[in-house]
Structures are given as C-alpha cells and as structure tokens.
Amino acid sequence: SQKIEQNSEALNIQEGKTATLTCNYTNYSPAYLQWYRQDPGRGPVFLLLIRENEKEKRKERLKVTFDTTLKQSLFHITASQPADSATYLCAPWGRREGAGSYQLTFGKGTKLSVIP
Amino acid sequence: SQTIHQWPATLVQPVGSPLSLECTVEGTSNPNLYWYRQAAGRGLQLLFYSVGIGQISSEVPQNLSASRPQDRQFILSSKKLLLSDSGFYLCAWSPPPRGYQETQYFGPGTRLLVL
Numbered sequence: 001s002q003k004i005e006q007n008s009e010a011l012n013i014q015e016g017k018t019a020t021l022t023c024n025y026t027n028y029s030p031a032y033l034q035w036y037r038q039d040p041g042r043g044p045v046f047l048l049l050i051r052e053n054e055k056e057k058r059k060e061r062l063k064v065t066f067d068t069t070l071k072q073s074l075f076h077i078t079a080s081q082p083a084d085s086a087t088y089l090c091a092p093w094g095r096r097e098g099a100g101s102y103q104l105t106f107g108k109g110t111k112l113s114v115i116p
Numbered sequence: 117s118q119t120i121h122q123w124p125a126t127l128v129q130p131v132g133s134p135l136s137l138e139c140t141v142e143g144t145s146n147p148n149l150y151w152y153r154q155a156a157g158r159g160l161q162l163l164f165y166s167v168g169i170g171q172i173s174s175e176v177p178q179n180l181s182a183s184r185p186q187d188r189q190f191i192l193s194s195k196k197l198l199l200s201d202s203g204f205y206l207c208a209w210s211p212p213p214r215g216y217q218e219t220q221y222f223g224p225g226t227r228l229l230v231l
Binding site: 044106 | 159
C-alpha cells in the first residue's frame, strides 16, 4: 500500500548547521510534493512546492530536492536557527493506490530541534 | 487577503454527546475545503473534502459527518462522540480547481477531548 516515510521522528542539530530531512514514498507517483511547517498546537503552514520535473527548489535558507527515481525528497535548512525548531511535514500529491481520486497526503513529520 | 477561522479552539465533551465544529474562510470564492484529524503521534488524516456547496467526499468511514451549507462554511459533526474521536481537528482550504498546485492553508485547529 501507499506509504510516506519521513526519516526520523526527531532530529537535533546545532545552531548554524544544515538540517537535512528526508521523505521517502512507495507505491506512489506524485506529480508534485510540498513541505509544510507545523508548530505545536497550530495548523501546518506551507513552505515550498516542487514539481516532478524539477530537481531542486530554493527559498531563502530552504532547499528542496525531488528525485522521482529514488522516490525521495530532501528538505534542507541552511544556517539553522532555534526559531527553525518545529515539525516539518512532507506531502506528495497524487493518486491514492486503488482509488480514482487525487489528493495531498501528509507524512507524520520530523520534529526538528535546533540547539543554541 | 484570505483568512480561515475555526471554533471552538478547545472542546471537552462526554462520550455519546453530539459535536459541531465550524470552519469559515474569508477573502476567496469557491474554495476547496478539507477536514483533517491529527491524533497524538500520528500524521494528518484526511476526513472529508468539498469542492462546492453540498458536495462532500468522505475519505474514511467513521462516526463523523460533514456539511457545506454555504460556499465558505464547512461543518464537522457527530451525533454521538466516541473516545477515539479525541484529537486535533484542522480545517483547510485550497484555491480551485482541486488538484492544481493544491497548496492548502490551514486554520488554527480545534483540540477535542472526549471523556
């Protein structure tokens, strides 16, 4: 069945380092993939969208890659800051296996903690 | 600009009681609307989505129902709550048509505790 896996539930890094979060998907061919940030007790906030024909997308200190052969997206935060601490969700958009509908499906997220 | 409202922010209800959560969107027309549930330690689970007034699609069979009586109003209901209905309920909207760069914008959420 369709599965979205984010590399770990929690990731701790030192301030100033680059954080790399991984999103792998199986039994799925998304047309595009999104990344969201979620702070405790709040709704997710959209960060970046990358299409299947794009290899890389950047926005300020954020960079996303999308490898449809590996079925993987990497999310990087360079020069990380304590304010970057949050849970990051990947969300591929495509057709659910065994169903006709297309939808955005969210991974469980990786909780990033940036230590001063 | 567009804004999305949800209320109440927090709700504590006894098992077997009814539920009504409301979501409204401002600043856009004919949005796609979504209800999600996020249980502790779990991902976002899509419950319902709607592409127009009176049009509701259910993703997961359960104890809940949804209605869209107006273009920018989405309501999540239950006749009798179960313990397993506890969680963080999020409403979201996306610009039409559904699926085209479907970036979703989330409301602040309702934390529901069923006792």
